[in-house]
Amino acid sequence: MATHRPLFPEGRGALRSVAPGPEASACPRASRPFVLAATILASSMAFIDGTVVNIAVPTIQRGLNADIADMQWVLNGYLLMLGALMLVGGGLGDRVGRRRIFLIGIVLFTVASVACALAPTVDLLIAARIGQGIGAALLVPQSLALITANFPKESRGRAIGTWAAASAMTTALGPPIGGLLIDLLSWRVAFWINLPIAAIAIWLTYRHVPESRDETAHGPVDWQGATTATLGFGAITYGLIGLGETDGSLLPALAAIVVGLALIAAFVAIERRAVNPVMPPSLFRSRVFTGGNIVTVLLYGALSGSLFLLPFDLLVMRGMSVADAGLAFLPLGLIIGFLSRPMGALADRHGPRLFLTVGPLLVAAACAGLALGLANFWIGVLVPLLVLSLGMAIVVSPLTTAVMNAAEEGKSGAASGVNNAASRLTGVIAVAVVGALASLVYRTTAPDGAPRFGLLPAVDDALRAGAEAAFLNGYRTGMIMVAAWALLAAVAGWISLPAGTPAEPDSTNEA
Template identity: 45%
Template sequence: MTGPAGPGGPQELLSWGRPRARWVLAATVLGSALSFLDATVVNIALPSLGADLGAGTAALTWVVNAYALTLAALVLLGGALGDRYGRRRIYLLGVTVFAASSALCGLAPDVTVLVLARAAQGVGGALLTPAGLAILQASFAPADRARAIGAWSGLTGVAAAVGPFVGGWLVQVASWRWVFLINLPLALAVVVISRRCVPESRGPGPGARPDVPGSALLALALGALTYGLTTAAEAGPGAPVPVGLLAGGLLLLAGFLLWERRAPAPVLPPGLLGERLFVVVNLATFLVYAALGALFFALVVTLQVGAGFSPPAAGLALLPVTVLMLLFSSRVGALMRRTGPRVLLTAGPLLAAAGAALLGRLGPGAGYVLDVLVPVTVLGAGLTLLVTPLTATVLAALPEGRAGLASGVNNAVARTGGLLAVAAVPLVGGLEGGGLTDPQRVGEAFAVVGRVCAGLLLAAGLLSALLVRSPGAESGPARGGPAPAQPPGKSGRSGGSGPSY
């Protein structure tokens, strides 16, 4: 069976179980794991690298957000580049950039170099993340695509479960630098396998030139908003510099939306804003992932600095979330067929909000089982109810032919929510200066952050209860019914792959 044309004509599609098919799956799993794990494992290393490099709260926040900023702003552009210039080519370029910047992170002599290298990592992630699943979609025969993507999802889920513990162990027995340097052999394996086994593919037709100006405007807007929130913690929210940065960010965001109305191939087609269900579910996505971004960032720091747990214990804290999602996400998809999305999109955030509120009790003397694992399990149960319906509803809110676009936009919205929320943590928690290294201040701040995150999740549940309807009830072109899905962006199209937990 032949498929879309590659560089030299139509390519032979792969069948499940063939040796080459296994190698293609291995290349995409390893590459995606690089990007997924960096979003969580680095948080565990923050206390150690902060002490080693003498970094304060603002600098540590940028270690996380420099990566999230470039990834959120450029992931849609990365999908478009893969469709136009070749998915394997862009995937290999992304893996190479990611590996080179990981080496620079691991060898960084100071926090400034580390932050710049993290931004470069985000660029690599934005190139490799959407290309990985697009390669699976284009390489496998139609009858085997769902199986291949399901195997990809399960294997990357295992990596997400094991990775934070391995990262914490590396921090404890070696150095925080190995959290980055361990990426190098993985990236080398991806490059070797991809060059030997992964077929090239492109989108149908030559396509329009990718929207580089729009992506640049979005990156500048998110950068100004993030920097404004970060500086507000030090200078005060009413100081001229943060106010100017936030105002400038909003103006740049408005400029981005205006540009998209006239761009020949916009990364965010303006017609999407007229799709009511799509807008509502993406707003809920923003609230949910803002809560998760802030909560997960603050949790692993609080466990180590505020509660005195080891890095491996901090890495294991989020394991219940991953395990519950791996075990029960498909069952939630089946349940959604009977209940519709609104019930689960309401109950999931409410249950997750209860877990976030329970986590607010962390501090000196906290018990690991009752004060950490039990609340995280409640949080994970809520996310398990929430994530599959959220993604399936986003995909079903647009016609089937635009599922890749729906997935990519939802992925970018989720990452933007986390980016801005992490930038706001020092301001909300009063952690300016060296607050992230002060046990008492960290404990007090986490109680506040936990309540704010619970409020964001409650708002997402209320929004869903009031405004979400079954996709088939929406006006406009016929939609396909929602099917079980993965976390935002884990779609087989070139829209991207969602944030890890």
């Protein structure tokens, strides 16, 4: 990778690069902790809202007198825009300015949060949630892009590990803390809580985060590619969400997916000709970048699929309460939170290959253990869940660091957008595929008279019809599938990274 030494390695006045090369980090050492704090706070808002709102759904439904279809779109409107715009948000940061797009994303997310908190009707709440999704799609990719632009390679893994750890901790602690506040006050507090967090993030960004962009990019913004990507990913996300809804025909959902795939094919063709593509095709010339994103797709697919299926075992076969089932997942976020930073530091020194192989192997073993459905909770659920948590903790930070370090200098926003889009859209795809497979197995093995509609039958209906064995068959088949995905992720991690490739010191970034 070509490097360019800045004339002034520290300070806001530092030159970004020796023309015509891309930008180099210009962040003073003393400002880096504040850069990290700003990116953690801003991205945590998006991650918390992805979990806290889920537990607030019953309260919101009662408060706004909404039906279940409305509540599906309170959740899905956010996911739709997040999936549609994530790639575009990352690319625009490189082109327009990462700090600028980051701030725009925070402001949009905050304004939309206020609109959510004040929404008098469910329709206005859905519209505001769509606004939150737009803001999150702009700010989340810039979080990693700003870390990459302002931290040298030799310490970047530790910084990304800290970001991942904080994100995991807030995601894990969001539901119990948010649930307590909602019970004590109102569901609207789930949105009001974003205001003080946003205010601190905006202040830190203005005070300590320098602007950075791809200084080699000249000419107009690739609006044709950005629009095509947004429509394509939006159509695919809409279709995948539609597959999970049980109140209508699947034909519109399938049609949306087909249209979305056609638009993505058109987007790829546009990017090959664009002067300043929002997703530079040159990123995929790197075996590490391409392989890292393949690992992301397979591994996060396995994670999303397993976390979708596991509650069925906890609630149906084991008869746990919703609160107890929620507590069973708490170790996942805590273990990732405590171990991501040290794992990132180790990967900086020893290279990510071993981490990208061992982590997915542990996830595969955990999913296989869950598929056994052993009656003893401690052995059948808790031990596999702890192994899964350890596997994800080992791989999350090294994987993200490897992908970001493999990107061309100046393309960190696009690289972050690609990687975030891969993990987010994969989650929607995995739930649709695993749910469809579990449903198919259930329907083909269920006794006569058992319910045979929807992606998965209602759990009470399955039990009343004496279809427990069929329900468990579907659960186990889905878990075996996600275990296979995690195993393939381990193979991809081993193949895509050469042995012993720690992050090389970057001459453009003085520690």
